[in-house]
Amino acid sequence: MTVLLSTRGLTKRFDGLLAVSDVDLDLTAGDVHALIGPNGAGKTTLVGMICGRIAPTAGSVTFDGRDITTLPAHKRIGLGMAYTFQITSVFAGLSVRENVALAARGQPVQGDQVDRAVCAALDKVGLSDRAQEVAGNLSYGHQRLLEIAMGLAQAPRLLILDEPTQGLSDGEIARFTALIEGLRGHTTVLLIEHNMRVVWEVADRVTVLNFGEVLAEGTPEDIHENRAVQAAYLGTG
């Protein structure tokens, strides 16, 4: 079992407010790893430090055996990370196809491969028939799916999904979980998720974050039984 990504003592302070405190996280290659926790627990900040959007106050990030703590975001993406935004941020003025093509071209692939990657990604999320539409005209749920398609088109080794199922219908969620199942084994997935049904269904490992600290980590079963987690999170959620 190789570790694809690990953080050691990762900490972020905003104007004296401790958002993330001393987090050690290890992602096993090929796993679907869920990151859960109440609102404001520091999940998005933690992930922001992993993919280079936020500079950490202290600690380190290692990806594939290489220290990437000071690497700018676009270079981390070049190493094989992909990040889909929590707030839908597709390019509203461009076509669906162009959105995904931009994602595919961000990787060192050429010509036909781009077209193939675009078609495959759109097909997987079920947006093939809307490829020519302007992304801003899509429904909210479809924009979320487009966001995921962009992540897939990057063919990442580590796919980070920030609340991907928020606002999706039940049918779309089922499609999403099937899609994640399809990735298992060859793509490592870090999934920030509020929908516990999705977490229990797809996650191999679960990390619970509370007040910026790791409260618990384990298999979904371990977490499900964990009293501290129940008290902090499940009981109120």
Place this chain on the structure above:
Amino acid sequence: MSRDTARILALHGGLLVLLFVAQFVLPAYHHGNLARIMVLASYAIGYNILFGYTGLLSLGHALFFAAGMYGMGLGIQHGGLSPAPALLAGVVAGAVVSGALALLALRTTGVAFMIVTLMFAQAGYLTILYFGDYTRGDEGFVLQTAQRMLWGIDLSDPTNRYFAAFTLFALCLCLSLWLVRAPFGRVLVAIRENEDRVQMLGYDTHAHKLAAMVISGTISAAAGAAYGLLFGYVGASFGSVQYSILPLLWVLLGGAGTVLGPFIGALFMFYLIDLSSGLTAAYMLIAGVVLVVLTLFAPQGLVGELRRRFWKGLP
């Protein structure tokens, strides 16, 4: 070639054919105007790369236009260059100046970027005035006919001048059309829409913006150098704030982020001001009114409206 690509080539090629044929039928006055408009439109095309496609609103492009004009003009006047290397000197000056300003100004965004470009352009304009011994300041200097012989072609002759302006414009138009349809141009558009997201797709957005600003500044400088050479005059007023506002005005009027917009905007604005300057000395009033009306009622501009209503895929 897809059907859309064929239509796009037909439209833009059609305009170039029209402009080429126009020189044989237009009366002398409009013939001269159109030559001037094509050079100014080339300037606007350069501006549009940065503002229309990349979403960076510069208030300092007169610096690049003037860098081209003075790089060329001083090269001829004091460096003893012939027009071809002088033009090259102007273009290189524009590339260097825009690269330097980009390195500084791109550390800022939004309103600060606008003010920073405005301030450095103003410093450039004042520098032209300060070295009045060489630049002749506000008064400027005239390039003699003998200094304007490009490869034996007399650029002060109206027919040659029109053809030279047409060549520059055609080059700039084709370059801009190719650029914005190429993957590089698509990334610029994406940066305009959401820079953060582009970065998270693995692109070095800073490098892209830097390149966009240098390309934009270099095209502007080429237009400035050509303007000085074709019309035989180099003056500080081309480096003033007004010449930073004008390309913004043309691009807004024609349609920011459209390939044809800069030309359409420059054409309309030129004749609007031309007509009104017959009525009043305060012709910049028209520019002011058009700016306010456009921001209020038609932020897309003329070609932008056309695209919105009739042709979604128009580049």
Place this chain on the structure above:
Amino acid sequence: MEIGPYILLASLEGAVTAAVLALTAVGLSLVFGVMRVVNIAHGEFFMLGAVLAWWVANTVGGHPAIGFAAALIVAPVLVGVLAALADMTILKRLNYDPERTIVATIGLLYILQQLTLMTYGPDARPVEAPFNQRIALPWIEHTEAGWQMYYPWGLSTTSYKLAVIGAAAAVLAGVWAMMARTRIGLLMRATQADREMALAFGIPVEKVYALVFGIGAGLAALAAVLIVPIQQAHYLMGADPLLLSFIVVIIGGLGSLPGTVVAALLIGLSDGIISVFFSPTLAKILATLLVGLVLVFRPRGLFGTRAP
């Protein structure tokens, strides 16, 4: 004149510049602080103040003091109302989008300037000062006979210039009192702090904006009325105050009133003294470069501490 008295004279002239500049820049800063927009037409409101002052003084006639007093009230109020109207018809409809507002106020700049050219004409015209006694200033020098006080030739100011400094100080104190002590100032500060929250608490944000834009322009016009007996009214006179106000507001920290006043003093005084040593063009080149570089490397201003 020797260098010592010369610098004293330059500082006095600089103090007048600083006083007028502080008023103009505080107007710009107030608008930026509360509304988060940059008003490029600010210099034209200054120019309008001067031109209207000439118009009022000429219409009223009689003793120069009467005309000037009338101008002191009429010009800023008219300019303020005009600016408030511009806010309600243009800026409000742009939703105060920062970039589009800049483009629109550039348009407004040309409209005001060119309309003035069409009506008022291209000439520079003076307004007579209400009072203008020459005041000779003493200088102390160490000679063989010990410390001596004497009146160097050319070292003088006028009662009017001193009055300008006093008036500007009084108005600035008034602006500060309005912001700190009155209900309307409270509404402005609340709107500045959080527009959405202010709306939620039922503060008429749009009216506050129109008022702030009007007061900002009115301050520029007032500054112009004060300076017009010293400089003349001309349709292109708005460019320099705009540039200098920018310098002051950016160096003082965007939107910070105390920072703006300190920066105005610094710039006004150094402007007087620098022009003793440098050519005005070189001084302007250095000033514009300074603004650019401060924005690039110290976006919070040289004195600002909080984020803009």
